[in-house]
Amino acid sequence: xxxxxxxxxxxxxxxxxxxxxxxxxxxxxxxxxxxxxxxxxxxxxxxxxxxxxxxxxxxxxxxxxxxxxxxxxxxxxxxxxxxxxxxxxxxxxxxxxxxxxxxxxxxxxxxxxxxxxxxxxxxxxxxxxxxxxxxxxxxxxxxxxxxxxxxxxxxxxxxxxxxxxxxxxxxxxxxxxxxxxxxxxxxxxxxxxxxxxxxxxxxxxxxxxxxxxxxxxxxxxxxxxxxxxxxxxxxxxxxxxxxxxxxxxxxxxxxxxxxxxxxxxxxxxxxxxxxxxxxxxxxxxxxxxxxxxxxxxxxxxxxxxxxxxxxxxxxxxxxxxxxxxxxxxxxxxxxxxxxxxxxxxxxxxxxxxxxxxxxxxxxxxxx
Numbered sequence: 001x002x003x004x005x006x007x008x009x010x011x012x013x014x015x016x017x018x019x020x021x022x023x024x025x026x027x028x029x030x031x032x033x034x035x036x037x038x039x040x041x042x043x044x045x046x047x048x049x050x051x052x053x054x055x056x057x058x059x060x061x062x063x064x065x066x067x068x069x070x071x072x073x074x075x076x077x078x079x080x081x082x083x084x085x086x087x088x089x090x091x092x093x094x095x096x097x098x099x100x101x102x103x104x105x106x107x108x109x110x111x112x113x114x115x116x117x118x119x120x121x122x123x124x125x126x127x128x129x130x131x132x133x134x135x136x137x138x139x140x141x142x143x144x145x146x147x148x149x150x151x152x153x154x155x156x157x158x159x160x161x162x163x164x165x166x167x168x169x170x171x172x173x174x175x176x177x178x179x180x181x182x183x184x185x186x187x188x189x190x191x192x193x194x195x196x197x198x199x200x201x202x203x204x205x206x207x208x209x210x211x212x213x214x215x216x217x218x219x220x221x222x223x224x225x226x227x228x229x230x231x232x233x234x235x236x237x238x239x240x241x242x243x244x245x246x247x248x249x250x251x252x253x254x255x256x257x258x259x260x261x262x263x264x265x266x267x268x269x270x271x272x273x274x275x276x277x278x279x280x281x282x283x284x285x286x287x288x289x290x291x292x293x294x295x296x297x298x299x300x301x302x303x304x305x306x307x308x309x310x311x312x313x314x315x316x317x318x319x320x321x322x323x324x325x326x327x328x329x330x331x332x333x334x335x336x337x338x339x340x341x342x343x344x345x346x347x348x349x350x351x352x353x354x355x356x357x358x359x360x361x362x363x364x365x366x367x
Contacts, residue, residue, distance in 0.1 A: 001270065003027050004256040007036065007217065010043035011104055017047075024051055028059060033277040034213045035110055038066035042108070070100070070107035076153040077114050083129050084118070085185050092117040092179060092187050094158065095201070098194070102221040109218070113146075113154035119176065120159045130157070142316065161197065163204045164309070167240035172200060192232040195222065199237065199246050206245070207367065209285035210276020220253045244366030268361045288358045305329060 002022060009016030018024070024044075028051075031040040041059035044050040050059060077097060084091045096111030103109045118126055127145055131137060135147040135155065143160040161172040178193035189197060198219060205211035222228075237243040252269050254260040262270070276284045308325060312318040315328045 001256060001274075003030055003034075003036070003040070004213065004217075006043045007039050008257050010039060010046065011108060011217075011221070013104065016043075018049060024049075025055065028055060030274060032062075034274075035278045036213060037062040038110065039108060066110050067107040069110065072149075072151050072153050073111060073114055074106065076149050076151070076155060079133065079149075080114065080116065080130065080135075080155060081186065083133055084116075084126065085183070087125060087129055088185055089118055089122045089126055089129075090185050090187055092175075092189060094197075098188075099218045099222070102218070102225055109214075113156050115156050115158060117158045117161065117175070123157075123159050126157055130155075161200075163200065165200070165204060165207075165240075168200045168203070168242065171196065171236055171240055191226045191228045192236060195219070195228055195233055196236040196242075198222070199242055199249065200240075202249065203242055203245055203367075205280060207288060209280025209282060209288070210273055211280065212276070212278035213273060214278065216249065216253050216256060216273075219249065220257050223253075241366060244364075248365045265361075265364045268357055268364070272358070272361060284358070288362065306332065 002019065005016060006018075006027070008014070028037065028040060031037045037059055041050070041063040044059065045063075050056045077093075081091065081093075083089075094115035094117055096109055097114060097116070100106040100109040100111070123145070127137065127140075130147055135149055138146040138148050138154070143162060144156045144158040147155045147157065149155070161175050162169045163172065175189070175193070175197070176187075178190045179187040180190060182188045188194075198215065202211045202215045202219075233246075234243060237246050248265055248269055251260070251263070252266045252273075255262055255266045255270070260266075272284060275281060306314075306329065308318060308322070311325065311328055311332070314332065315324075318325060318328060
């Protein structure tokens with residue numbers, strides 16, 4: 001795939017020549033949907049083939065924004081971790097805060113926010129200290145608290161890694177058992193658990209419509225930089241039924257970055273991932289849903305009368321007042337009056353045309 005060929009050459013500082021007839025507009029459009037336009041910009045600029053005019057200016061802007069965003073995030077990350085160190089609050093850096101160190105330059109790995117894990121018993125003290133340091137609390141969720149700095153940087157302080165997959169949660173609930181000490185109050189996951197959590201996070205997004213290209217780049221770079229114990233990792237993955245998914249992810253990484261030839265699985269995965277964008281797509285979600293629910297009608301009813309375990313994520317008061325479930329069903333229906341919500345719902349329903357491929361893909365991945 002041209003976009004991954006370009007990115008691989010750029011982050012490994014190797015030679016690459018755009019193939020004749022390459023549609024650079026399509027490459028740029030795909031890269032933008034996957035939050036990779038800054039990498040494409042740097043790569044094309046390095047080869048002195050950056051498009052002229054509005055497209056080239058837009059790509060340059062994406063690169064500059066990525067650099068600025070990383071500088072701001074790193075500054076706030078230092079502030080937050082200093083607070084936790086001073087308050088003796090144990091913490092673990094997650095996702096982009098770790099992955100950025102695998103790239104030649106930290107700005108190459110963009111992130112929407114800063115993600116840090118603390119223990120539940122330190123939630124109140126961490127919240128109080130961050131507020132007093134000038135961070136505005138945006139939300140207080142079931143598994144994390146969201147803050148925003150005066151400079152506009154988002155920070156999510158997690159006190160749980162649990163997701164909507166019960167099999168994964170049996171391992172994620174014991175996350176602190178898989179840590180090593182880095183500094184006085186800073187901890188890091190073992191290499192095997194770090195990869196496991198990365199795969200768990202990918203899987204959670206994958207089954208909700210897609211996870212984007214970036215996690216594949218991250219995993220490829222991480223495995224190149226670390227000697228992960230395959231036996232220990234396999235034990236974790238097999239306990240929760242994610243082993244086949246991991247193998248599929250590795251296979252696609254090898255196609256994109258190691259020159260391996262496509263097979264039926266990697267072709268289906270590539271189509272699903274690329275079409276979904278960085279956060280997946282509603283059409284992908286609809287295609288998966290029709291397969292998992294055993295038919296379009298059953299899936300449609302499930303979406304209209306959303307089950308309690310899903311509805312509570314949108315309306316947490318249901319936990320305390322389950323009698324309000326019918327009220328929140330109706331309230332949710334009325335959100336479709338919003339133009340963007342209605343458009344998203346239509347896209348999801350169109351996804352039924354993808355259900356055969358989605359069903360085959362899920363079967364091949366053991367999902």
